[in-house]
Amino acid sequence: MATKRKPKLAVWKFASCDGCQLSLLDCEDELLAVTDAIEIANFPEASRTIIKGPYDLSLVEGSITTPHDAERIHQVRRSSKFLVTIGACATAGGIQSLRNFSDVNTYISTVYATPDYISSLQKSTPIADHVFVDFELRGCPLNKYQLVEVISAFLNSRRPNVPPYSVCVECKQRETPCIMVAKGIPCMGPVTQAGCGAICPSYNRGCYGCFGPSEMPNTPSLSIWFEHLGMNRTDLVRTFRGFNAYAEAFRKESEAHEKHY
Amino acid sequence: MPIGWTDEQDGGTYRLKERDDEALFGYQVGPHSWKKYLHPPRRRLWQAEMRDNHMVIVDDEPDYPRYAFFGVRSCELNAITIQDTVFTSGPYVDIGYRERRKQAFIVVVNCVEAGGTCFCASMNTGPQAEQGFDLALTELLDPNQHYFVVDIGSKAGAAIIKQVPHQQAQEQEHMAAQQAVAQAARQMGRTLDTRDIKMLLYNKYEHPRWDEVARRCLSCTNCTLVCPTCFCVSIEEQTDLNGQTAERWQRWDSCFTADFSYIHGGSVRSSASSRYRQWLTHKLASWIDQFGTSGCVGCGRCITWCPVGIDLTEEVRALRDGEPRIGVAIPTLDAV
Numbered sequence: 158m159a160t161k162r163k164p165k166l167a168v169w170k171f172a173s174c175d176g177c178q179l180s181l182l183d184c185e186d187e188l189l190a191v192t193d194a195i196e197i198a199n200f201p202e203a204s205r206t207i208i209k210g211p212y213d214l215s216l217v218e219g220s221i222t223t224p225h226d227a228e229r230i231h232q233v234r235r236s237s238k239f240l241v242t243i244g245a246c247a248t249a250g251g252i253q254s255l256r257n258f259s260d261v262n263t264y265i266s267t268v269y270a271t272p273d274y275i276s277s278l279q280k281s282t283p284i285a286d287h288v289f290v291d292f293e294l295r296g297c298p299l300n301k302y303q304l305v306e307v308i309s310a311f312l313n314s315r316r317p318n319v320p321p322y323s324v325c326v327e328c329k330q331r332e333t334p335c336i337m338v339a340k341g342i343p344c345m346g347p348v349t350q351a352g353c354g355a356i357c358p359s360y361n362r363g364c365y366g367c368f369g370p371s372e373m374p375n376t377p378s379l380s381i382w383f384e385h386l387g388m389n390r391t392d393l394v395r396t397f398r399g400f401n402a403y404a405e406a407f408r409k410e411s412e413a414h415e416k417h418y
Numbered sequence: 419m420p421i422g423w424t425d426e427q428d429g430g431t432y433r434l435k436e437r438d439d440e441a442l443f444g445y446q447v448g449p450h451s452w453k454k455y456l457h458p459p460r461r462r463l464w465q466a467e468m469r470d471n472h473m474v475i476v477d478d479e480p481d482y483p484r485y486a487f488f489g490v491r492s493c494e495l496n497a498i499t500i501q502d503t504v505f506t507s508g509p510y511v512d513i514g515y516r517e518r519r520k521q522a523f524i525v526v527v528n529c530v531e532a533g534g535t536c537f538c539a540s541m542n543t544g545p546q547a548e549q550g551f552d553l554a555l556t557e558l559l560d561p562n563q564h565y566f567v568v569d570i571g572s573k574a575g576a577a578i579i580k581q582v583p584h585q586q587a588q589e590q591e592h593m594a595a596q597q598a599v600a601q602a603a604r605q606m607g608r609t610l611d612t613r614d615i616k617m618l619l620y621n622k623y624e625h626p627r628w629d630e631v632a633r634r635c636l637s638c639t640n641c642t643l644v645c646p647t648c649f650c651v652s653i654e655e656q657t658d659l660n661g662q663t664a665e666r667w668q669r670w671d672s673c674f675t676a677d678f679s680y681i682h683g684g685s686v687r688s689s690a691s692s693r694y695r696q697w698l699t700h701k702l703a704s705w706i707d708q709f710g711t712s713g714c715v716g717c718g719r720c721i722t723w724c725p726v727g728i729d730l731t732e733e734v735r736a737l738r739d740g741e742p743r744i745g746v747a748i749p750t751l752d753a754v
């Protein structure tokens with residue numbers, strides 16, 4: 158590896174808050190090792206120097222919300238050997254996909270003085286709806302250790318250790334007694350993919366579902382239990398309609414309860 | 419010590435409550451079992467480094483901790499014995515487990531009250547610990563006195579007792595201890611009819627109940643991770659960014675994850691019903707063929723800590739009777 162050309166990394170931004178790509182700069186301790194192993198070729202948040210593609214690894218943040226971006230993502234795909242999407246926006250459409258549940262044109266005409274200048278798609282959609290994605294790294298925001306793990310796995314040609322099981326596994330690993338059982342607090346953990354390290358339950362808050370649906374989410378059963386714990390229909394809709402509102406399992410669940418308003 | 423505290427347990431609920439006495443062990447089994455010490459959630463198996471372009475296995479002589487487990491219940495002691503068989507009998511011994519286990523000093527507390535999800539009496543694993551401990555305490559508390567009757571199970575236990583102020587127990591104190599434990603046996607919150615249980619499960623391989631429970635089961639893995647006998651693990655390879663060091667880690671896994679049974683082409687158990695069936699059938703039936711005992715000691719943790727209150731004693735009853743569940747109110751979404 159040492160004598161070979163360093164692989165080139167590019168970081169791309171679509172509709173997003175920048176939090177996920179900044180996690181890469183947040184890596185601090187690991188950042189030097191990352192730049193040792195990989196050439197940061199195109200990362201406007203970190204450097205003005207832009208080295209031309211093609212790139213060995215592209216990290217794509219953000220969802221597709223405009224006709225222009227729907228075009229641009231194909232260029233990114235063409236110039237990337239491996240394309241990894243990072244964060245809830247890129248993997249599920251993000252919080253901005255809440256607009257998918259209503260008519261975007263009403264917002265546009267209410268918010269903007271001259272709506273004619275706005276060119277927006279009806280829906281906010283994940284990158285994988287538009288181009289082939291090699292790996293999806295979930296989270297709002299992503300977990301920086303998982304990001305380093307994915308880069309490390311890519312550099313060493315191995316499978317990343319990013320398990321798709323539920324947050325409950327992480328609760329048990331860190332020995333947090335289940336707050337849904339012990340305190341009756343509704344928790345999205347059983348249907349949410351692990352990755353955060355079960356932070357919220359360890360602070361007595363139910364999981365918010367930041368990492369999107371787990372590998373086989375049984376959302377209807379969890380909803381029945383939430384009702385049993387006293388949650389009403391409106392809150393059921395809200396609970397499934399967070400950062401990963403448009404991820405299929407969560408979308409279907411919130412829509413099922415919305416019908417019953 | 420949680421002096422004067424107890425817990426109330428039922429399917430999917432656990433609440434701490436204050437007692438009106440000063441009992442030291444007035445609670446039942448808690449959220450975690452001793453498994454986490456003897457069979458830790460994560461551990462490094464070995465590591466390697468690149469030296470002069472060669473891979474070298476790094477000597478990693480672990481320092482096995484010496485544990486004293488204080489307050490082990492009879493069901494849990496039986497669970498440890500079951501894991502002893504799993505990890506140390508047969509040709510492939512788990513050395514880490516063996517070394518941690520060899521040095522463990524075990525103080526049992528015989529239960530004098532049973533919890534809402536306990537059924538050790540059905541499984542023949544309690545509430546009285548019969549063997550395998552260093553010391554076994556029975557706590558006795560009445561308005562006039564608060565004392566422990568101690569059974570000595572080993573030389574190490576005897577050596578400890580020598581250093582503790584004590585007196586020879588009288589017949590009457592022995593009797594009191596036995597009665598208190600017998601009282602717990604009568605209070606079991608759950609029961610499991612184990613008659614011919616192995617063939618019952620083998621014969622109910624196809625049964626509509628598996629689909630019914632699958633509608634409730636979240637495949638969240640909590641039941642297996644809290645279970646003191648479940649032992650399944652996965653192996654992860656880790657590397658650093660520049661490929662100079664590599665580590666192999668073992669971590670708890672569960673038959674409830676799809677990845678766990680993933681082989682080329684897909685997951686062997688892709689439906690929730692097949693996963694629940696695998697778990698219950700292994701626990702109560704094929705475990706007997708594999709290791710000579712049941713895989714369940716009746717501690718009730720999987721019932722309490724299942725986020726949606728799935729109860730294996732109910733499931734077995736339904737499979738046995740072929741009848742709808744009884745006794746437990748299952749919440750449903752009305753108008754759906």
Ligand code: SF4
Pocket residue numbers: 324325326328329334335336337338344345346347355358363364638640725
């Ligand atoms: S607190 Fe939430 S994530 Fe943790 S075990 Fe309970 S349900 Fe699962």
Ligand code: SF4
Pocket residue numbers: 641644645646647648701713714715716717718719720721730
């Ligand atoms: S199957 Fe349930 S009751 Fe039986 S030992 Fe495991 S956790 Fe305890």
Ligand code: SF4
Pocket residue numbers: 634635636637638639640641642674723724725726727728
């Ligand atoms: S039985 Fe309960 S604890 Fe076990 S996987 Fe299903 S929902 Fe989770």
